[in-house]
Amino acid sequence: MGALRLSPVAVMFKHVAATVIVLATGFCTMFFSSDHPIEYIRRWQDDYTRFRRDLHAHPELGFEEHRTAQRISERLTALGIEHHTGIGKTGMVAVIRGREASPHSMGLRADMDALPMQEESSRPHASTVPGRMHGCGHDGHATMLLACAHYLQETRRFAGTAYLIFQPAEEGRGGGKAMLADGLFERFPVERIFALHNWPGLPVGKVAVHSGPVMAACDYVTIDIEGCGGHGAHPHLTVDPVLVAGHIITAVQSIVSRNISPFDHAVVSLCGMQAGNMDAKNVVPRTARLVGTVRTFHAETQEWIEARLRELVVSVASGFGAKATLRYDRIDPATINDAQQARFAARVAAQLLGEENVVHDLEPSMGAEDFSYMLQKKPGAYLRLGQGGSGERHGLFLHNSRYDFNDEVIPYGAGLLAGLVEAGLPLVSGIRDQKI
Ligand SMILES: [Zn+2]
Numbered sequence: 185m186g187a188l189r190l191s192p193v194a195v196m197f198k199h200v201a202a203t204v205i206v207l208a209t210g211f212c213t214m215f216f217s218s219d220h221p222i223e224y225i226r227r228w229q230d231d232y233t234r235f236r237r238d239l240h241a242h243p244e245l246g247f248e249e250h251r252t253a254q255r256i257s258e259r260l261t262a263l264g265i266e267h268h269t270g271i272g273k274t275g276m277v278a279v280i281r282g283r284e285a286s287p288h289s290m291g292l293r294a295d296m297d298a299l300p301m302q303e304e305s306s307r308p309h310a311s312t313v314p315g316r317m318h319g320c321g322h323d324g325h326a327t328m329l330l331a332c333a334h335y336l337q338e339t340r341r342f343a344g345t346a347y348l349i350f351q352p353a354e355e356g357r358g359g360g361k362a363m364l365a366d367g368l369f370e371r372f373p374v375e376r377i378f379a380l381h382n383w384p385g386l387p388v389g390k391v392a393v394h395s396g397p398v399m400a401a402c403d404y405v406t407i408d409i410e411g412c413g414g415h416g417a418h419p420h421l422t423v424d425p426v427l428v429a430g431h432i433i434t435a436v437q438s439i440v441s442r443n444i445s446p447f448d449h450a451v452v453s454l455c456g457m458q459a460g461n462m463d464a465k466n467v468v469p470r471t472a473r474l475v476g477t478v479r480t481f482h483a484e485t486q487e488w489i490e491a492r493l494r495e496l497v498v499s500v501a502s503g504f505g506a507k508a509t510l511r512y513d514r515i516d517p518a519t520i521n522d523a524q525q526a527r528f529a530a531r532v533a534a535q536l537l538g539e540e541n542v543v544h545d546l547e548p549s550m551g552a553e554d555f556s557y558m559l560q561k562k563p564g565a566y567l568r569l570g571q572g573g574s575g576e577r578h579g580l581f582l583h584n585s586r587y588d589f590n591d592e593v594i595p596y597g598a599g600l601l602a603g604l605v606e607a608g609l610p611l612v613s614g615i616r617d618q619k620i
């Protein structure tokens with residue numbers, strides 16, 4: 185487990201009776217040593233580690249997080265926290281009111297779902313469900329938001345309302361969208377919203393946040409090619425869809441290299457091909473299918489790539505006498521941080537962790553995130569939290585079959601989320617009581 189590696193600035197909180205923090209928003213807060221949310225939550229490290237490992241051992245796919253939601257709900261009930269279940273199927277929202285009334289509010293969101301993959305681990309808390317794994321650390325995200333709820337409920341050092349959103353089905357199953365369709369922001373009117381994701385490669389105790397694009401838009405493509413099947417020994421009597429597929433695969437690689445500005449970023453990957461029968465070595469099939477994904481940060485680039493794909497797919501096929509169609513599905517929009525909210529989150533992170541532990545220029549990821557739907561509706565930011573820099577376990581990237589969330593990170597993530605609430609919904613008096 186190891187002791188928390190607090191920065192010198194953060195450690196200062198431990199030794200100085202009280203420190204006056206003046207955030208650039210102009211309000212003033214008294215921060216007492218025992219009030220530091222990360223240190224406060226650290227006392228619960230063992231309990232929340234056990235909770236996280238229990239979730240890890242029992243992974244559930246998107247919209248099937250019944251046990252996960254139940255475990256979280258039981259904890260919220262035990263803490264006396266109002267919460268609403270069944271939002272976007274298995275989603276849940278906890279409502280915590282600060283000690284002072286205020287019309288202001290903030291949303292915090294964590295995902296809960298696992299992946300359809302096999303865990304390769306002999307750890308005691310490894311997945312007990314074949315073909316299911318918490319390979320993205322959503323077990324840790326849900327645990328951190330729960331620990332944050334615990335802290336906020338116990339201290340309530342803020343004014344207004346905090347809405348803690350436990351979202352299902354982030355891994356490509358549309359959980360964020362489902363919660364919005366279920367009236368999330370009508371029922372729980374957040375003014376702004378924040379979320380974080382653990383980030384392998386970023387050391388523990390560091391957080392990355394910047395304005396603008398953080399995660400890419402994700403689109404899926406399906407290309408169906410229709411030729412004319414026949415005998416492999418008489419290809420002149422066929423229209424070979426395998427050959428057409430090969431040319432399409434090559435041609436689409438020209439889109440990023442020749443149609444997109446070198447100063448922009450985009451990915452076109454064809455990741456799967458299906459054609460013919462592996463037992464029929466002398467049969468030219470009639471059809472072939474290619475599938476893949478497109479990643480972009482800007483709507484114009486996304487439009488342009490779809491248009492170029494359509495043009496290339498149809499014209500390459502017709503050049504060979506075949507027909508091809510493109511199905512283009514937009515899955516998640518790009519995750520774009522609001523400039524003001526990203527600056528606010530960076531300031532809070534600097535107060536809690538020390539400025540030297542805030543990374544302002546971590547390069548965006550071509551991965552996608554359905555928190556993007558919530559950021560399209562409300563200003564906010566998506567933060568990336570250090571999960572560990574090296575080593576077999578915590579240096580492994582997300583979706584690796586041996587990945588495991590780093591429990592040492594729990595107080596950092598939970599404390600950071602709580603810090604956003606305390607700084608964003610400050611008490612009117614501006615004074616944080618040491619006594620609760
Ligand atoms: Zn993932």
Ligand SMILES: [Zn+2]
Pocket residue numbers: 320321322354381
């Ligand atoms: Zn994830």
